[in-house]
Amino acid sequence: MFDSVCTSCHRRQLIFPSQVRSLDNSERGILETYTCWCGSEQTWLTGAAAPARDDLVPAA
Numbered sequence: 001m002f003d004s005v006c007t008s009c010h011r012r013q014l015i016f017p018s019q020v021r022s023l024d025n026s027e028r029g030i031l032e033t034y035t036c037w038c039g040s041e042q043t044w045l046t047g048a049a050a051p052a053r054d055d056l057v058p059a060a
């Protein structure tokens with residue numbers, strides 16, 4: 001589970017594993033394709049090789 005801002009509905013929402021359509025390894029990191037709650041197909045680049053997100057706050 002992760003949070004993401006949708007490029008279609010512009011809402012930050014939690015994305016659950018059941019919404020994930022594919023995981024692809026690439027040189028830039030892991031490209032995760034998922035379906036937003038609004039029905040739009042979205043992608044998220046994650047993994048060690050992916051650029052860091054500035055908006056993440058470590059859990060206390």
Ligand SMILES: [Zn+2]
Pocket residue numbers: 006007008009010011036037038039040
């Ligand atoms: Zn959306």
